[in-house]
Amino acid sequence: MSSELLVDVAGGVAKLTLNRPAKQNAVTPAMAAELSAALRRCDTEDAIRAVVITGTPPAFCAGADLAARGGDVSATLDPAPWQVRKPVIAAVNGHAVGIGLALALQCDLRYFARDAVYGLNQVRRGVLADGFAHWTVPRLAGLANAADIMLTGRTFDGDEAKSLGLANAALPADEVLTTAMAVADDIATGTAPLPVALTKRLIWESLGMTPAVVGQLESELNAQVAKSIDGGEAMTAFKERRPPNWTGSVSGEWPAWDAPGERPSLD
Numbered sequence: 001m002s003s004e005l006l007v008d009v010a011g012g013v014a015k016l017t018l019n020r021p022a023k024q025n026a027v028t029p030a031m032a033a034e035l036s037a038a039l040r041r042c043d044t045e046d047a048i049r050a051v052v053i054t055g056t057p058p059a060f061c062a063g064a065d066l067a068a069r070g071g072d073v074s075a076t077l078d079p080a081p082w083q084v085r086k087p088v089i090a091a092v093n094g095h096a097v098g099i100g101l102a103l104a105l106q107c108d109l110r111y112f113a114r115d116a117v118y119g120l121n122q123v124r125r126g127v128l129a130d131g132f133a134h135w136t137v138p139r140l141a142g143l144a145n146a147a148d149i150m151l152t153g154r155t156f157d158g159d160e161a162k163s164l165g166l167a168n169a170a171l172p173a174d175e176v177l178t179t180a181m182a183v184a185d186d187i188a189t190g191t192a193p194l195p196v197a198l199t200k201r202l203i204w205e206s207l208g209m210t211p212a213v214v215g216q217l218e219s220e221l222n223a224q225v226a227k228s229i230d231g232g233e234a235m236t237a238f239k240e241r242r243p244p245n246w247t248g249s250v251s252g253e254w255p256a257w258d259a260p261g262e263r264p265s266l267d
Helices: 029-044 099-105 133-141 143-152 158-164 173-190 193-206 211-226 233-239
Strands: 005-010 013-018 050-055 088-092 109-113 169-171
Touching: 005 029, 013 029, 013 173, 029 050, 050 173, 088 099, 088 173, 099 109, 099 133, 109 158, 109 173, 133 143, 158 169, 169 173, 193 211
Parallel strands: 013 050, 050 088, 088 109, 109 169
Antiparallel strands: 005 013
16 A cells, blocks of 8 residues: 555454645545555455544545546545445544545544534535535435535534534544544444444445335345354354354355445345
């Protein structure tokens, strides 16, 4: 990996750190390519159970580096965090605007620094917000709040981000990464990997489905999970009065999903 992205994997958690502090971690095509490669690794490597994305202080990400852009930075993220089959947590430890905020909103859990500045200010620069913002913001904040944020391009702090539904919590900046890492460690050590991965996928896709389809998928996926490596581990551990020892494989036991973002083929 280049120095623009630091990758640290330990204890089942991958910490991905945007690392251009002199430019407030503004995204370049090279950084986006490195982040894409790291996310692909997180998706396929079973030893990685959870992912944390953060920035080298003092910022999380100041958006796209227009001086070094050389193309559409946001479109180069492949997979996007919401497509990765492991929980991805944004430790937003400082300012996040434009594509920087959009990146955080693609994650499953988001912890924001209380006193930092946030915004999707692209309309004030003569362009539209990108990085799936028109998809994530209405889902997280609702249509009225999405219109407020994206039509005005205004900025707001972490407490307002929490009240809007964009953040799971607003914290002092020096507590953001510690909190995110603790949550990631809890997921990595305490949850069964395949059900977590399937739950993540269903959460992101359920708003586009009918209740009947969601209910059918829950039943079908639970039937598959019951036959998985970890299918009986929870009950066995309960009877033996010990913590579960999860050994399942997301990559090896994943159902035949047609493509990222589509429902599984379980028939």
